[in-house]
Amino acid sequence: MPELPEVETIRRGLAGPITGRTIKRIRIVDPRVVKAPGPAEFVRLVTGRRIVGLRRRGKYLCLDLEPAGHLLVHLKMSGRLLHRRLSKKAGARVPTGLGHLLLFLDDGFLLYYHDTRRFGGFHYRTDDPFPALALGPEPLDPDFSPARWRRILVGRQARIKSLLLDQQAVAGLGNIYAAEALFRAGIRPDRPAGSLSGAEAGRLYRSMRAVLKEALAAGGTSIQDYRQADGRSGLFQVSLRVYGRRGEACPCCGVPIKACREGSRTTYFCPGCQH
Incomplete structure (x- = not known):
C-alpha cells in the first residue's frame, strides 16, 4: 500500500501540472473505483469543474474543485494515479487497459487511475473531507514534536x-x-x-x-x-x-x-x- 512518501511524491508530481486545469470529460471503465456517489452522478458533478488545489492528509489525496466540491482519493493496496499527454494524431484513441477511471483535462493531458485490485478509488464530497477522517498528526509536520x-x-x-x-x-x-x-x-x-x-x-x-x-x-x-x-x-x-x-x-x-x-x-x- 502506498504510504506517506509515495502519496506525497504523487502529490508533488501532479500539483503543478493539474492545478488550474478543467476536467472536460470523464470515462469510467470500472464503476468499482467510484465509491460515492454512483457513476452517473459522479460524472455529472465532476465534469466541467476546475482543479484549484491538490492536498494530502496521511495516505489520502484531495483534489479541490471550483466552483465547488472535492475529490477524495485513496490508493489502497494497488492504486496508481498517473498523468500523461494524449496523442495529437488524428483519430488516435486512448490505449485499452490504460486505467479504470480517466479524467480528460483541457490542456490535452489525461489524469487516470489504475487499480489492479479495485480496493481504492474516488469519493466526491461537497465539503472538505479531511476533518471527518479524524487522522492523527503528520509525522513530518513542524508541530509534531x-x-x-x-x-x-x-x-x-x-x-x-x-x-x-x-x-x-x-x-x-x-x-x-x-x-x-x-x-x-x-x-x-x-x-x-x-x-x-x-x-x-x-x-x-x-x-x-x-x-x-x-x-x-x-x-x-x-x-x-x-x-x-x-x-x-x-x-x-x-x-x-x-x-x-x-x-x-x-x-x-x-x-x-x-x-x-x-x-x-x-x-x-x-x-x-x-x-
Whole structure:
C-alpha cells in the first residue's frame, strides 16, 4: 500500500501540472473505483469543474474543485494515479487497459487511475473531507514534536508496531516504514508502546522522521504496484534494511532477519538488534 512518501511524491508530481486545469470529460471503465456517489452522478458533478488545489492528509489525496466540491482519493493496496499527454494524431484513441477511471483535462493531458485490485478509488464530497477522517498528526509536520510523540505513547498497551499503523495515532505510516523505523531505533515491533523509555521514544521519533524523509527524497518505494505520477518507479526499495528481507543477514549484526504474521500483515525485524 502506498504510504506517506509515495502519496506525497504523487502529490508533488501532479500539483503543478493539474492545478488550474478543467476536467472536460470523464470515462469510467470500472464503476468499482467510484465509491460515492454512483457513476452517473459522479460524472455529472465532476465534469466541467476546475482543479484549484491538490492536498494530502496521511495516505489520502484531495483534489479541490471550483466552483465547488472535492475529490477524495485513496490508493489502497494497488492504486496508481498517473498523468500523461494524449496523442495529437488524428483519430488516435486512448490505449485499452490504460486505467479504470480517466479524467480528460483541457490542456490535452489525461489524469487516470489504475487499480489492479479495485480496493481504492474516488469519493466526491461537497465539503472538505479531511476533518471527518479524524487522522492523527503528520509525522513530518513542524508541530509534531518529541514531546507530542511521547504523549501519544503514554499508557498505551498496544504493540508499538500496531500503534505506528494506527492512522488516528499518527498519519501516513504503513507496514514498510513502520518496520524500517523500528529497526533503526532498535525496538522490537511487539513491545507495548507505553513501555518505551524516554530514550527509546526519542530514537523512534528520529528514525521515523528520517526514514520518511529519505524515502521521499528517493521518490518512494516500488515493490509491486506503486509508480510516481509520471510512471517512474520509486528507488527507496534498494535502501530497505529489514522489510522483505526475511532470512537475509542483518546489515548491522549479521543475525538473520525474522518475519512473523500479525493479522494480515508480515512484520520484519532483527532479533539481534531490536530489543
